[in-house]
Amino acid sequence: MRRLEVDTDYLLRVLFMMLNTPSPTGMTDTIVHYVCGELESMGIDYELTRRGAIRANLPGVRYSPDRAIIGHVDTLGAIVKGLKDNGRLELAMIGHWSARFAEGARCTIYGDDHKTFRGTIMPLKASGHAFNEEIDTQPTSWQNVEVRVDEFCHTKADLQHVGINIGDHVSIDAQPEITDTGFINSRHLDDKAGVAAMLAAAKAVQDNGVELPVDCHLLFTISEEVGVGASSILHGDVAEMVSVDNGTIAPGQNTSEYGVTVAMQDMTGPFDWHLTRRLIGLCREFGIEHERDVFRYYRSDAASALEAGNDIRAALVCFAVDGSHGWERTHMKSLEAMARLLSLYMQTDPAFKRDRRAIGPKADFPRQQMQYEDGAE
Template sequence: MNINSEYLLKKLTDILAIDSPSGDCIEVINYLNKNFKDLGLTTKISPKGALTVIIKGRDVENPVAVTAHVDTLGAMVKEIKPNGRLKLTQIGGYPWPTIDGEYCTISSLDGKKYRGTILFDKTSCHIYGDIPRTMIRNEENIEVRIDELVFSKKDTTKLGIEVGDYVYFDKRTEIRKNGFIKSRHLDDKACVAILLEVARNIVENNNIPSKTTYFIISNYEEVGHGGAGLINNKIKEVIAVDMATPGIGQQSKEQEVTICAKESTGPYDLELKKKLIKIGKEKNLNYNIDVFKYYNSDARVALVAGGQFKHALIGPGVDASHAYERTHIQGLENTVKLLIAYLNS
């Protein structure tokens, strides 16, 4: 199977460079829309801002769907403090300590961008002694120090910064020669890049899927309703492509593709899981089967919204999820291969 890893990594790097916390995904959706159209595929953007790509297959009566989400974690200005610094409210779920010390960008409604640093409000050991070492980080004591001459709330508002403005975390993307990929927001931009590579492979090799396929890229997954309302009643099977979770007690690995048997709300479809495992064996892929403890996917959300389809979840292992994440090119490649083989089955 011809996998263009250079194309895959280039698209991943491009996607990671575009800030897209949940609710602020217009730019990245437009980027993806252009890329899929450049491949000659039909696309449409929903009123909700999600992207659907249509790939015609040999069987048009029993379509399938593949989902991934391009929205990421982020933050929003909750309050402008009397000293001009910013309190934050989270977009998505992550531990506050994972952003302590991170560089960031504040995006005002009028399009201005300001740089800053996310900090514990008692960071200096020379002033606060042991407090920086022992205090739990939370929404009350994490703040943004803006890289401007601001010393009061009035100074900050003069810049055009207001409550409700988005705050983007620096991604710090690094692709190593040994195959490791480090960055924030590999969840789930790594899998969006995988869909681009699958689409390229289908188009350039005239590899027509067995069934008409919808690629659905959602923009609200991290806040719980990304997959709701995006999957029509004609679709018979849905594969969610999202990160797997390596760690203690887990089988997932960064260099492999994981087939999820169950996540926090219940099991995935047994017959579809068996089908994917059979493909993994027949194609001699590096795969594993895992159960995720604290997890939900767009396929599950679409079911709760009333969807009537078989559902499955696959994806590459992503270490340190919802923090500074890491995966491996082999995990991405194995996911591409499993997905292409499934679409041809």
């Protein structure tokens, strides 16, 4: 096992391409094609589910028990809930995010027959000249915002005439920007930054001709933001899975802003004791900045995989995000650290040889009170 250099120029290029490719849950075909193109350029085989989740494979010396690294390409967004008599649009959210962060956003409405329309999400009372202090006292909710469409629409009939319908998807502009100090500000870093780190890690492995001990699947899901995630993309040979997603920078949290955060538990319960500590061990051994954290209001692809009945060891590793599901910010150092950790994890043996079997005897079952190194094999 060796530390691999991460192509940060590639990571950034892929990240910005994805950020500028709208993909709210339910409208992910375009970004699926993009990710498939990146896999093809690296010579990595893949296959798709019916709806477009991607299962790629980096072959190892042994094909089983194999491992998976998983991220999601779908993002938050909105859908047209109603056509209003004033020629504006009522919205319902896709995924879970506050209307506080929708106010002022530029957006695109996707109609039938490839029609698109531009607009801005506005509070119902948007002008201080008209409403005075009421602009500050109106509630924050999805019932208190509307889309001002950049068309000649002043009635419900006008909206219908141009081709806007209830159920049309609405994507929110990402507006990505990177500073000279390495900070990346954008909507939808969750989880496109994680996917970019996954692809950069795979590129490092491919470019260096590294021989992996077991097959490693790169999984890219398309409905994590609505709770479905990895429920239908795994197969029985996967013994351990590492989910890649955002870590929360906030008071009371212990997320590393410039490194990797290993989540010990989220709202669905603790992650695998052995696999999380193996990842922490890799960070320590190879000098990767890291922290541990526990998230109270958080779920990831790992949760949907376990809830679907998969008996796998699952872990969650996070890149830093300040203002998650709102005005998001990360740092290039955190993404580079994530890619480096993933490239190392791909080179490790499975946590336990016994995991090649779905069920087995007690004799080789590990003990948590033992030192991790004593039970690693």
